[in-house]
Amino acid sequence: xASHQRSPAIKGAKVLMVGAGGIGCELLKTLAxxxxxxxxxxxxxxxxxxxxxxxxxxxxxxxxxxxxxVARDAVLRFRPHISITSYHxxxxxxxxxxxxxxxxxxxxxxxxxxxARRHVNRxxxxxxVPLVESGTTGFLGQVTVHVKGKTECYECQPKPTPKTxxxxxxxxxxxxxxxxxxxxxxxxxxxxxxxxNQENDLNVRSSDAASSSQQAEDVFxxxxxxxxxxxxxxxxxxxxxxxxxxxxxxxxxxxNRNRPKPLYSRDVFPEEPSQQNGNMDxxxxxxxxxxxxxxxxxxxxNPQDIWSLLENSRIFLEALxxxxxxxxxxxxxxxxxxxxxxxxxFVTAAANIRAASxxxxxxxLFEAKGIAGNIVHxxxxxNAVIAGLIVIExxxxxxxxxxxxxxxxxxxxxxxxxxxxxxxxxxPNKSCYVCSELFFMKLVMILMKxxxxxxxxxxxxxxxxxxxxxxxxxxxxxxxFNRSSHAILILSIERNLMRRRSLMAxxxxxxxxxxx
Amino acid sequence: MDGExxxxxxxxxxxxxxxxxxVDAQRRLSKAHILVSGxxxxxVEFCKNIVLAGVGSLTLVDSREVTEEALSxxxxxxxxxxxxxxxxxxxxxxxxxxxxxPMVRVSVEKGDISSFGGDFYGRFDVVVISSCSFATKKLIxxxxxxxxxxxxxxxxxxRDSCGEIYVDLQNYTYSKKKLDETDECQLQYPSxxxxxxxxxxxxxxxxxxxxxxxxxxxxxxxxxxxxxGEISIADLPGVLKLKKELCDAQSFNESHVxxxxxxxxxxxxxxxxxxxxxxxxILGQEVIKAISGKGDPLKxxxxxxxxxxxxxxxxxxxxxxxx
Numbered sequence: 001x002a003s004h005q006r007s008p009a010i011k012g013a014k015v016l017m018v019g020a021g022g023i024g025c026e027l028l029k030t031l032a033x034x035x036x037x038x039x040x041x042x043x044x045x046x047x048x049x050x051x052x053x054x055x056x057x058x059x060x061x062x063x064x065x066x067x068x069x070v071a072r073d074a075v076l077r078f079r080p081h082i083s084i085t086s087y088h089x090x091x092x093x094x095x096x097x098x099x100x101x102x103x104x105x106x107x108x109x110x111x112x113x114x115x116a117r118r119h120v121n122r123x124x125x126x127x128x129v130p131l132v133e134s135g136t137t138g139f140l141g142q143v144t145v146h147v148k149g150k151t152e153c154y155e156c157q158p159k160p161t162p163k164t165x166x167x168x169x170x171x172x173x174x175x176x177x178x179x180x181x182x183x184x185x186x187x188x189x190x191x192x193x194x195x196x197n198q199e200n201d202l203n204v205r206s207s208d209a210a211s212s213s214q215q216a217e218d219v220f221x222x223x224x225x226x227x228x229x230x231x232x233x234x235x236x237x238x239x240x241x242x243x244x245x246x247x248x249x250x251x252x253x254x255x256n257r258n259r260p261k262p263l264y265s266r267d268v269f270p271e272e273p274s275q276q277n278g279n280m281d282x283x284x285x286x287x288x289x290x291x292x293x294x295x296x297x298x299x300x301x302n303p304q305d306i307w308s309l310l311e312n313s314r315i316f317l318e319a320l321x322x323x324x325x326x327x328x329x330x331x332x333x334x335x336x337x338x339x340x341x342x343x344x345x346f347v348t349a350a351a352n353i354r355a356a357s358x359x360x361x362x363x364x365l366f367e368a369k370g371i372a373g374n375i376v377h378x379x380x381x382x383n384a385v386i387a388g389l390i391v392i393e394x395x396x397x398x399x400x401x402x403x404x405x406x407x408x409x410x411x412x413x414x415x416x417x418x419x420x421x422x423x424x425x426x427x428p429n430k431s432c433y434v435c436s437e438l439f440f441m442k443l444v445m446i447l448m449k450x451x452x453x454x455x456x457x458x459x460x461x462x463x464x465x466x467x468x469x470x471x472x473x474x475x476x477x478x479x480x481f482n483r484s485s486h487a488i489l490i491l492s493i494e495r496n497l498m499r500r501r502s503l504m505a506x507x508x509x510x511x512x513x514x515x516x
Numbered sequence: 517m518d519g520e521x522x523x524x525x526x527x528x529x530x531x532x533x534x535x536x537x538x539v540d541a542q543r544r545l546s547k548a549h550i551l552v553s554g555x556x557x558x559x560v561e562f563c564k565n566i567v568l569a570g571v572g573s574l575t576l577v578d579s580r581e582v583t584e585e586a587l588s589x590x591x592x593x594x595x596x597x598x599x600x601x602x603x604x605x606x607x608x609x610x611x612x613x614x615x616x617x618p619m620v621r622v623s624v625e626k627g628d629i630s631s632f633g634g635d636f637y638g639r640f641d642v643v644v645i646s647s648c649s650f651a652t653k654k655l656i657x658x659x660x661x662x663x664x665x666x667x668x669x670x671x672x673x674x675r676d677s678c679g680e681i682y683v684d685l686q687n688y689t690y691s692k693k694k695l696d697e698t699d700e701c702q703l704q705y706p707s708x709x710x711x712x713x714x715x716x717x718x719x720x721x722x723x724x725x726x727x728x729x730x731x732x733x734x735x736x737x738x739x740x741x742x743x744x745g746e747i748s749i750a751d752l753p754g755v756l757k758l759k760k761e762l763c764d765a766q767s768f769n770e771s772h773v774x775x776x777x778x779x780x781x782x783x784x785x786x787x788x789x790x791x792x793x794x795x796x797x798i799l800g801q802e803v804i805k806a807i808s809g810k811g812d813p814l815k816x817x818x819x820x821x822x823x824x825x826x827x828x829x830x831x832x833x834x835x836x837x838x839x
Contacts, residue, residue, distance in 0.1 A: 032591075033589055033789035050532055053533050056568055075591075078591045078594055138536045302521065375532070377533070377535035379532070379537075380568045380800070381569075381797040381801045381804070382797065384565060385793065387790075388789075392822050392825070406825045408825055414829050417829050418828055419814075420820065420827025
């Protein structure tokens with residue numbers, strides 16, 4: 001089978017890779033070694049230090065450069081005569097349209113988010129190009145094959161969406177550390193440093209809303225003559241002290257729950273005013289906003305340590321002071337970024353103080369950063385295994401070896417002696433609204449999905465009228481209706497209905513008329 | 517790297533993998549010394565993985581010169597005669613591997629792997645050999661077992677689009693965390709010689725055919741005085757004859773070792789790059805587990821065949837009464 005490297009199916013194949021990260025680097029290398037000679041690769045990211053433990057085509061000196069471009073250059077060094085075209089772009093760009101996808105024999109995904117995967121799935125269905133999908137997390141991974149009409153598409157089976165928590169759990173009754181992180185990141189951090197005009201659930205109270213919301217506005221705004229230290233303590237006391245006391249006043253909430261403890265800075269901090277002022281100087285040595293760090297300032301070196309309530313409180317105040325002291329210009333525009341050291345420190349400290357208040361175990365900065373930043377843990381070995389499996393499936397696809405297509409799962413613990421478990425792909429799901437050929441059923445399902453909540457409120461007449469218009473409009477187009485445009489049409493309808501655009505807009509996608 | 521804490525540089529670089537196996541495991545990795553022999557595609561994949569993982573040192577042994585076949589599945593060597601001429605496989609791979617992680621000491625050991633004494637092997641925590649004859653595998657395995665501290669021993673071989681990994685951790689104790697409690701687990705690994713000596717009739721009925729086929733090929737190459745991989749389709753009649761002899765000697769039904777599989781293994785001995793990646797990845801993971809003491813290690817053979825796509829673990833050992 002190694003003679004496949006000389007196989008005409010491989011030599012003449014034109015392959016599109018989407019993603020040049022963990023899986024992408026391994027995949028590009030294996031494709032090149034396996035005899036592929038025409039590879040295109042799309043990736044919008046630039047290289048970061050944390051990539052280097054597994055994205056082996058990149059070096060320290062490449063940090064900041066385009067992943068697609070550097071990957072290409074690295075592979076050409078050991079396969080100088082093959083063609084690799086790199087695109088430093090988002091696969092969702094309109095340039096990567098059906099015509100673009102149509103030029104490829106197979107598309108290979110190495111993505112890390114559901115949104116892009118769905119997008120590529122639809123383009124592949126619309127252009128009738130087979131797709132080999134994949135994913136890894138730690139020691140687990142899988143490779144799946146999607147060929148229109150023969151197997152399920154990527155969306156035939158519902159995919160789990162990221163977990164969200166009820167608002168009241170976050171604002172009033174947290175029971176897990178992750179609830180404290182969400183509060184700290186999406187509410188407190190956003191309120192203090194983000195867009196002031198954004199709606200924020202912080203301080204949502206069931207009683208006495210009118211007068212108290214006026215008070216809330218004043219609380220978070222720093223007064224003109226207020227010292228940074230004073231302001232920081234005032235915020236501390238408000239969110240960890242006053243807000244908790246206020247929540248406690250509602251007896252109902254706490255009937256079956258542990259009552260939180262209000263925390264005030266005067267109780268948490270021993271008297272040490274001079275030490276506090278001294279700390280600011282340590283950071284004056286460097287004016288670089290990126291290297292400003294509360295941990296460095298306070299001499300807390302190890303991100304794996306679990307800080308005490310006192311240490312967390314110190315970090316909280318110090319971080320707040322550093323934001324206002326060194327990064328004032330950014331306040332009002334900041335959004336949480338896991339690579340922003342000071343933001344991570346602040347969010348960790350705030351989450352830990354809240355956790356202490358509610359009797360939830362505290363976590364280290366390392367752990368908190370992983371939760372707040374939705375960091376996916378990753379190693380090189382799993383990516384290498386998955387890349388090998390992707391190439392094996394890709395070759396089967398190129399040879400139209402349909403009976404042998406497999407979905408392969410890489411397990412951490414063997415199942416029936418197997419660490420790598422192949423399974424035959426399922427047939428397409430007939431009620432999949434993305435790939436199913438039952439067009440009107442699809443249409444109805446989309447409409448139901450989007451309009452269901454609205455249906456209950458709007459007049460029935462409007463809803464029926466809209467539906468009628470849509471169906472009439474579509475029927476008139478039926479004669480020249482091209483079945484392979486199904487997926488693109490669905491994509492367009494969904495997108496336009498979500499944005500409440502006009503009916504006619506549904507028949508255009510990014511300026512191009514869908515039905516001739 | 518010296519001293520107990522990971523440096524800031526290490527923490528930043530290894531962040532994503534520390535989230536998988538923890539800081540303690542990362543520290544242990546940074547102190548581990550690995551010996552590797554036989555720089556073909558699969559081993560190159562393994563070396564890439566282990567260097568990225570951040571081991572203390574990696575020592576390479578392979579004094580062969582560069583050939584076209586050696587280049588075919590090896591992404592560490594640029595196909596430029598000006599660069600590779602005059603250097604051995606080990607030297608060329610060493611130069612490239614150093615680049616992947618400046619914190620790992622990568623070096624070359626000259627000489628024949630089978631000539632080194634026991635004290636040489638005692639310098640290492642892990643030994644991985646590939647492209648070795650049956651006799652050499654046994655010899656090195658024995659030397660490793662004789663060292664007073666435990667030296668984890670692995671072989672890996674990829675022929676055509678299938679491959680085999682063998683693991684020997686001797687007496688291995690490790691702790692497994694289950695919810696709130698920690699279990700102490702103990703595994704007893706047979707030596708390579710012990711494992712392959714187990715009569716085929718005594719093996720589980722559905723044992724992977726690849727195990728049996730590999731043993732036939734191994735014996736053939738040894739009997740004919742060939743280097744590993746020095747075999748071709750012309751040898752098929754000889755191989756099939758040897759297969760019959762081996763099966764008859766053990767009263768083992770010949771049909772359990774498919775002729776078609778043997779034909780495949782003799783026809784194309786070059787490595788198929790996707791299979792190199794898979795075997796190199798699995799082996800990398802096993803070595804990391806053994807060094808860190810975390811995770812259930814594979815016992816004791818792993819097989820992969822691209823034709824059916826299964827990655828199977830086989831326990832080829834004498835069953836212990838009362839285990």
